[in-house]
Amino acid sequence: MKYTIRMVVQNSMRTDRIRNPSWTPGSYVSSNKNQRYNRGFINLQESIDRAIIDIQAGKKVKEPSVQLQAFPYPCYFKDNFLNSMSSSFPIVLMVAWVLFIAAFVKKLVHERELRLHEYMKMMGVNPSSHFFAWFIESACFLLVTIIIMTIILKAGKVFPNSDGFIMFLFLCDYGFSILAMSFLISAFFDRTNVAGLSGSLVYIICFFPFIIMVTIESSLTFSTKNLLCLFAPTCFSYAGQYIGYYEGQNIGIQWDNSYVSPLSNDTTSFGWLCWLLLIDSLIYFTVGWYIRIVFPGKYGIASPWYFPVLPSFWAECCGFNTCRKDSGRGLLFTNIMLQSGNIDHKNKGNEGFTSEGEAELEGLPVGVSLHSLTKLYGQTIAIQNLNLNFYEGHVTALLGHNGAGKTTTMSLLTGLYSPSSGSVLVYGKDMQTHMDAVHRDMGVCMQYDVLFEHLTVKEHLLLYGQIKSPGWNKHELNQQVRNTLKETGIYAHRHKRVGMLSGGMKRKLSISIAFIGGSKTVVLDEPTTGVDPCSRRSIWDIVTRHKTGRTIILSTHHLDEAEVLSDRIAFLERGGLKCCGSPFYLKEKLGQGYNLTLTRRVSD
Structure with a gap:
């Protein structure tokens, strides 16, 4: 005789696996988990079997009842x-x-x-x-x-x-x-x-x-x-x-x-x-x-997506800085343009351009050279086909009204933005392909103060002095910092945190950072903004004192500041260069004297 007992799932064990995937120590004596058959299945099976035996034997057979007992298990810790x-x-x-x-x-x-x-x-x-x-x-x-x-x-x-x-x-x-x-x-x-x-x-x-x-x-x-x-x-x-x-x-x-x-x-x-x-x-x-x-974001120069396979990338990583093969030709072309003063009328960025004579610039080393520099923001033209040289030992001022392209030009010079076309050569090195090498010899004072709020004035100069001149010993660095603090008139505030300084003091600190360490190229974007007249004069003295052996480029709104500081002035308008030359040359070439207007009150 064959029969099958079907129990509800709550009173039976699962049959799809022999044991649990994760073993844990324990006696496994549990009527809820491991001994569900005791809750009806075994009793029902025993009763049916006894009934079958009694029917087949024709009499009631006495047998011991079913008993279950778990195997002994050693002691274990239950956490x-x-x-x-x-x-x-x-x-x-x-x-x-x-x-x-x-x-x-x-x-x-x-x-x-x-x-x-x-x-x-x-x-x-x-x-x-x-x-x-x-x-x-x-x-x-x-x-x-x-x-x-x-x-x-x-x-x-x-x-x-x-x-x-x-x-x-x-x-x-x-x-x-x-x-x-x-x-x-x-x-x-x-x-x-x-x-x-x-x-x-x-x-x-x-x-x-x-x-x-x-x-x-x-x-x-x-x-x-x-x-x-x-x-x-x-x-x-x-x-x-x-x-x-x-x-x-x-x-x-x-x-x-x-x-x-x-x-x-x-x-x-x-x-x-x-x-x-x-x-x-x-x-x-x-x-x-x-x-x-x-994808550097809003600021910085983007590299091409295939830059890891470029030889210039590995040369920069290994410390080999090489200039482009055409950089010398570009410098010669720009020198001819600037010295002759004859610009093609198709060059809209330099239309109406005026330059000083060839004799005045002959023999001067070119520090920074702009080659057909153009910058577009969507459909808006910020800089258009700008060609200009900046010479070592000269202070060159970019002069123009708001929106003329001064700050954009300075941002392209420092590598804050990448140009839409054209190139920037700094002492023969292309800014886009040799940015790290260019930046090692560049000092920058931006239009806004970029400072660490938790550092003091002296700590800023010690930090950037060590960055710009790692070969200095501790005594030389401290001496240079002390001299810079005294020259800019902020020695008395050397132990103050930047957050406690006024706007004029922060401006002086930014200029001090730009000059410390002997940077060959110094870019000053409106350095006297927010500074009182007395401090403004002291900043002029600092710029004049440090121009030897440096290529200094500054932008300003003030004609008097450009005239006092600059060896050459470049006038920008709508992203293009209108005229360039020394203050004396521009006065002689373009000056029209003075206009005096008199108003007379007529009596009754």
């Missing part, structure tokens, strides 16, 4: 706290890092928003040095936090069985990926608050693939898991779950089991996930670096 939090532990660890992402992204974008990053590049700071400064500062902050977190996890007995050093390395690995993700996210934003909020949001979204992995974990292949683990928060949370599995087995994560999965038929391990975190970090840093170079 109720770990069992209750094992499912929520990955998300708790992930959320703990949200504020770090927001803070690191905001710090990077804040410096770009204030144009501090570009200003440091203009003063000769290598972008890699600026990056490592941010990286070391952020990493030290993270390291302190990781040490505290490791102590809490071990001393608080959250993970009492795991190796403390492995936990520390695991958190450091994830901290490195946090820095890499912050660097990547910051490359897409120019506004501080938007960047901080978006960074936190992107970080949280990158955790969602972990939920998918946990839900369909058994059906995922090794490649699919690796692909989902390209999101660092997902990879970190998945690795944290492995630690929870080992702690549930009273083993903890150790060196000998880090590459062995605690789950049956699993293709990944804790050790491999740690390597994936490191790979994620390298990918984030590489992509972020590439985006920053190809």
Whole structure:
């Protein structure tokens, strides 16, 4: 006789697997989980079997009743706290890092928003040095936090069985990926608050693939898991779950089991996930670096998308600075144009151009040369086909009304913007292809003050003096800083933070920074803006005193300032050069004397 007993699912065991994927120590004596057959199935089977036997035997057969007893199991530790939090532990660890992402992204974008990053590049700071400064500062902050977190996890007995050093390395690995993700996210934003909020949001979204992995974990292949683990928060949370599995087995994560999965038929391990975190970090840093170079944002000169294969890129990385083959020809062409004063009428940017004679400029070394420089903002022409030379030992002033193109020209000279066409040669080096080499010998005072609010006046000069002249010893640097402070009249304020200075004092500090370190090319964009008349005269003296051996370019609105300071004046109008020459030459050539208007009141 054959029969089948169908029980409800609540009173039967699942038959699709032999055991649970993750083993944990325990007696497994539980009427709710492991001994459901005792809750009716066995009793019903026994009653039916007895009835069949009695019918076949024709009499009531007495047999002992069915009894069950579990096998003995050794003593084990049951961590109720770990069992209750094992499912929520990955998300708790992930959320703990949200504020770090927001803070690191905001710090990077804040410096770009204030144009501090570009200003440091203009003063000769290598972008890699600026990056490592941010990286070391952020990493030290993270390291302190990781040490505290490791102590809490071990001393608080959250993970009492795991190796403390492995936990520390695991958190450091994830901290490195946090820095890499912050660097990547910051490359897409120019506004501080938007960047901080978006960074936190992107970080949280990158955790969602972990939920998918946990839900369909058994059906995922090794490649699919690796692909989902390209999101660092997902990879970190998945690795944290492995630690929870080992702690549930009273083993903890150790060196000998880090590459062995605690789950049956699993293709990944804790050790491999740690390597994936490191790979994620390298990918984030590489992509972020590439985006920053190809898409620098509002400020900076963009490189072509194929720049890694250009010989000039590797020459710059290796420290070999070579000029373009056509730079000498361009210099000769520009010299002929400026000295002859005969410009083709098709050259609209220099229409009506007037220059001093050939004898006056003969033999002077050319410091900076502009070749057919053009800058477009959409359909608006800011600079159109500008050709001009700036000579060493001369102060050349760019004069013009608001909107004439002075500030745009200065921005192109310093590399803040990239030209739409044309080129800028600084001592024979193309600004676009040899920017780092050009910036090492350039001092800049921008139209606005770009300063660090938390540094003092003296600390600013010490910082930029060391950047511009790394060969100076401590005594020489301090002496140069002291002389610069006295020349600009801010020696008495040397220990004040920049946030406590007036606008005129900040302006003097910006000019001091431009001249310190012996820069060969000095660009001063409206240097006396917001300065009182007395300080204005002292700034004039500073410019005049330091022009020997330098190519000084300044822009101004004031004709008297240009006349006092400049050896040559270039008048700009609507983005084009109208006339250029020494003040005496321009007066002689274009001056029409004075007009005197008299008004007489007639009596009744």
